[in-house]
Amino acid sequence: MLSKETILNKIQILITNHFNTPEDAFAFFDKDGDGKLSKDEILKLLKQAEITGFxxxxxxxxxxxxxxxxxxxxxxxxxxxxxxxxxSDESE
Incomplete structure (x- = not known):
């Protein structure tokens, strides 16, 4: 199993490489625009962050x-x- 740090690092890389701000990333994955990420929306974020399907x-x-x-x-x-x-705190 991947460590929490590895997972969070992959998410940070995704956000840094594909979005201008964390707000942009949140809005992109909040497909229904309700201001919250559901488990399905988080799964899509993790897939984009190259977390394996398993x-x-x-x-x-x-x-x-x-x-x-x-x-x-x-x-x-x-x-x-x-x-x-x-x-951000961990990467400083």
Missing amino acids: IRGMIASKLIEGYDKDGDDLINWKEFKSAIDEI
């Missing part, structure tokens, strides 16, 4: 479990930003 579902569940602070099984912008800030 473990993608488990990782999506773990990301929701780890960053979903309000308990709605979705990742809103504030929760997504928290994950991005954690990535």
